[in-house]
Amino acid sequence: MANLRDGLEKKTLTTLVSSKAIGRIDKWIDKYPLEQKKSAVMAALRIAQEENQGYLTTELMNAVAQYLGMPNIAVYEVATFYSMYEHKPIGKYQICVCNSISCMLNESEELFHYLQERLGVKPGEVTQDGRFSIKEVECLGACTGAPMVMIGKEYYENLTHEKMDKILESLN
Amino acid sequence: MSDSTTITIEIDGKSIQVKPGTMLMDIADDNDIFIPRFCYHKKLSVAANCRMCLVEVEKAPKPLPACATPVADGMKVFTKSPLAIAAQKATMEFLLINHPLDCPICDQGGECELQDVAMGYGGDVSQYDEGKRVVNDKDIGPLIETEMTRCIHCTRCVRFGIEIAGLQELGATGRGENMRIGTYIESALESEMSGNVIDLCPVGALTAKPSRYTARAWELTHHDSIAPHDCVGSNIHVHTFRGLANRVVPKNNESINECWLSDRDRFSYQGLLSNHRLRDPMIKVDGEWQETDWNTALEKVRDTIADTKENSGSDQMGFLVSPSATLEEMLLLKKLANGLDVSNIDHRLRQVDFSHQNQQPKFMSLGLPIEALDTIDAMLLVGSNPGKEQPIIAHRLRKAAKNGAEISLINHRDYSLSMPLHCQLTESYTGLVSLLAEVAQSLPGFNATSLPQEAKALFDKAEPGEDSRRIADSLNNKKISAVVIGNQAINSPCYSLIEVFARALAEQTDSTFGYLTEGANSTGACFAGIAPNRKLGGEIEDRSANTTTMLSEPRNLYILHNVEPEYDFADPVVAVETMIKSDCVVCLTPFISDDMKIYADILLPIAPFVETSGSYINIQGKIQSFKGNTPVENTQARPAWKIMRVLGNLLHIDGFEQLSSADVLQEFESELSAIKADNQANITEVCVLDSVDSKLLRSSQVNMYRVDNITRRATALQKTPAGQEDAVHINSNTAAKYNLNNASRVRVKQNSTAVGMPLKIDNSVADNSVWIAAATNVTKKLGPMFGVIELEVD
Amino acid sequence: MANEVCFKNMHLDRPWTLETYQSSGGYSVLKKILREKTPAAEIIDELKTSVLRGRGGAGFPTGLKWSFMRRDEPGQKYIVCNSDEGEPGTCKDRDVLRYNPHALVEGMAIAGYTIGASIGYNYIRGEFWEPYERMEAAIEEAKAAGLLGKDILGSGFDFDLYNHLGAGAYICGEETALLESLEGKKGQPRFKPPFPAGFGLYGKPTTINNTESLASVPEILSQGGKWFVDIGKPSAGGSKLFSVSGHVNKPGNYEIPLGTPFRELLELAGGVRNGRKLKACIVGGSSVPVLPGELIMDVDMDYDALMEAGTLLGSGGVIIMDDTTCMVKVLENLSHFYMSESCGQCTPCREGTGWLARIIHRVEKGQGEMADLDRLEDIAEKVGGNFYKRQGGRTICALGDAASMPVLSFLKHFRKEFEYHIEHKRCMVRS
């Protein structure tokens, strides 16, 4: 039986991401005891993802595994457990709409629908220009600013549809 | 109060003395109190995730999992109180909501732990009305079929990979109810122990692919047996269906295989079902093969033997015997040989260096019990890849390594063994001896005076590096240490030199010395005298004949017992040529092949493992007997010991009156019970190293799924990545040196042979070495396992 | 009496800088301890006097927790801060990280000193990028000022502090899941025993505290345990951060003394929005039992009083619901949360949270049947025990309990609304 594992040309992380990214990953590795490199796996995956338009591939995960001396499957486990890792292409701006209780009480559902209509995409889809995708997420820990969304690394709080429009426009 | 005193607890009203800190589950098990469980397994770490073993503990605010609750003095436990039963039933209910309720069409039906427990703890009607989870399956290779919709997420299979196999291939990806057990990407499992997850999986999520849907559990008949493919002698149950082997599972034996089994031992039975089975005795008449009856065939054999003896002399006969033949077969063969005055008899089919054979010990053994490997502190393995050769040995060493043992390897290639290694040194097969000399050099106060001249010269030349020093220190400083030489050392042209150094290192570091040998019964072969220089009982007599001389100087008549020359010899090409040149080749064999039709003249169908009875002596010197189980369907095959008995009688040789295989053994009972596997020997005769300077050298290991005629026909094993291994491996230095960096195929030349093969750049191989597996369909056309080799772009 | 501890510097300009922090006495406690080589036992005693209880949700006394560490035994030990804040309704730690990061740095250094840990990790949830950057900056500042690192201020005490970023998983707030995650694995809670104080991060003795708990430590030690306990109630000292969200006029984080009446907190937050009636409130983050408006109004915000009233103080996430709220819809939302956030390792939680969520979803859509309500209670109990009967859950960690409390409490107090949904196939409030 052919192994997909063999089919994938084994590329090292250094050939897949920039040297700057490697530098950042190494800094994370330094935070942990020598024999506990794998503590840096979450950071390494995040950085690798950032360098690949926001999503992970099997090749990237394998390279991270090799870089940190972990079994591939252990990296897949991590990469599929946490919700911030993506496994399919996303928009340049991924809008994460909090759907949990405080936001829901403040009409996050309507905001979510509004965004879908306005951008013409459903969750998991990317706008044709590649700029936006939307995602429903659980509580982002900004309940007093409900409703709120996270785009990239930024939080946008106390949103109304008008405010949302302005934000979308500003993201050019 | 000291920690070591026992405390008293009460389970279901019964007062029990226990060691503090023990888990409730273990105590319940020891006292025959049944607590249902799924995730718990005595050989795996405690996960406490299934929640099936919840019990009531007095004063605890909630039911506690017995598998993860340590006992405390005065604890009162109720395993069957209303609270405990309610908790267990609740877990059962949760497990069943997403589990298909179609036991009749599940392969596990009838032997499913979930089904069993559901009988006792499941509700009659499910209150679950929502949709059930359906999981898509991925192909994880030819051995294991997955039906992950049935998985109950106990994670036994995942923990097995991490903790026992040392190779994490299965994992739990995703989270919550989307958590999935699997490989995540399509990928065949590579662990040589992977099949154990089939036994571990409590449900029908992981089942044996080859036997899936072939029979229901209750239709199978169980027989105890001993696995025939390595020197461990794992204990097994063979399950037969309508007389045919249907599957093999481990039989628990804590001192040998525990509850585990290698994939080779588990799936090799498929070879028995091969359509290459020889159904009737056959003789070649004027170049044409004819089926015949036993009388005709055996009389023909008798006549040929008598003829050869009379006209050409006993020396014109050669007996070549599989090291996996049973002890009874070997004993009778030796008697036959003795009766015919034939000293040409050997089981050391892949050995080429016989320089020190007359100084070797009476029995070759590991030098310690297999179980003792668990607690060893340091070991040096030379010319050995137990992961592929004796997987249970590798498992034992893995356990030791986990507890901090320092395992070092000196090999022709880097083998991972899926465990933390102390040191690994690699060299070509001649360089390997120098590495040993370096380790000896690094040993403070090493006494080289007793070394034979050839070894002493190497010792004097040695310039030890840091790693040799670490190995020497490790053997020297650790309390329980051992030096073991393995299959590849034994098959090496430098065998005697390797052994001399290994023994000297062992002696001078107070380590035990031992061997890991080929086949299931090499130790038995020593005892039976299946070597020209051994008497019945193992005693050495000073003789120089051996397999190599038997092949290089063709004889008129060869008796091959369970041997296929095209695969089973160091140099398959020479072996086959010799057979073709001889007047008559008699094969006692369960199988017929195209090659055999060319070189053989008489074929006698014998009953292979499972179908015959007999005994093996494993590498720790333990004799294990097994019964013949299945009557062979529509073949004339007979147990080989019976055939030999008839031959003995036909030839009027004394001592062939046995009525059963047990009778054969009985004769040697006292000698057998006196077997001392202590490996005592003093070696002074060693080989002379050929000058192979600046030449490319081939080194080799027999492909793990092609070690004998049965495994070679086990179809599923052949389809695994390991079974498909057929490439030339060289490292990137060697590739650069020979301008092979961009080649994907090479033409391989050895002696007068040449074949084209794919090339793999593989930095696990030593410099200037070419690593090619032996006994494959391609390499049977190539020269010796070890030797000078040339590569050119194909 | 507000903003005296964690939010002490809230009114100052750029309160997150070292300069501001020090201008109001920051790091003086750490310096004093290091200078005087204060015995660890003394620090622990002071904390015990303060009756500081863990602010992460479980309310375990912090002084007692620190005393479990065998400070003088050789070997690496760790102090870990739980800044994973993910409990719906709670967003107080985010403001501690953003506005008072140095209090956390100082608190962790003091904790490290007290329990004998030379390394600290602050586990920040992955989405908190801005708070993470504030913390990184604070650590850099402290390092540059010689307040972190080797041989701090010549005392011989080494303490290195690192931030670790999560990647989106509520369960990592559970302390042992957090440790697994820090070790580079999935965040799956560990079975206890062994407890982290014996076998924690990388198998080494470890203390885990919430951000607010640790950030409170410097001020407590500076003003004295007695001072702190006097702010609150004898059973639990000090002031506490409450995140008030939902249907209020001025949602926000408020630091108030424990024991403040709920009514006052609601007033601080500007009262129920649009002058509507308070229908219900969840006072301690989504995992604690809901209380109808009329039952909470006169209760004091402290551990004992809330317990007596039939709920828990939890993490202090106060979620206000007015009379336009459909309780079925809210429960559907909460149950969806626990289903999505279950780690999946143990059976009752993995299978039960989804089952609960699906039934509630059905009921909300008007496709339920009356038997569903008893079934919900039955399943909730089988997953997470029963808060009202003081029965613990059946799972490895308390997420199971957390998932069951909303179900049982919503059905206890608002069963009629559920019945209405089933009977009329539509909502009672929102129709």
Ligand SMILES: Cc1cc2nc3c(=O)[nH]c(=O)nc-3n(C[C@H](O)[C@H](O)[C@H](O)COP(=O)(O)O)c2cc1C
């Ligand atoms: C499901 C679950 C989620 C939790 N989330 C958090 C959290 O986000 N932040 C936190 O500090 N504690 C959280 N906890 C509580 C922690 O397990 C732990 O009790 C706390 O961090 C200890 O710190 P403390 O004693 O200072 O409160 C959570 C517990 C559970 C069971």
Ligand code: SF4
């Ligand atoms: S596949 Fe089998 S052994 Fe593995 S987790 Fe699922 S039920 Fe357990």
Ligand code: FES
């Ligand atoms: S057997 Fe104890 S929890 Fe699974």
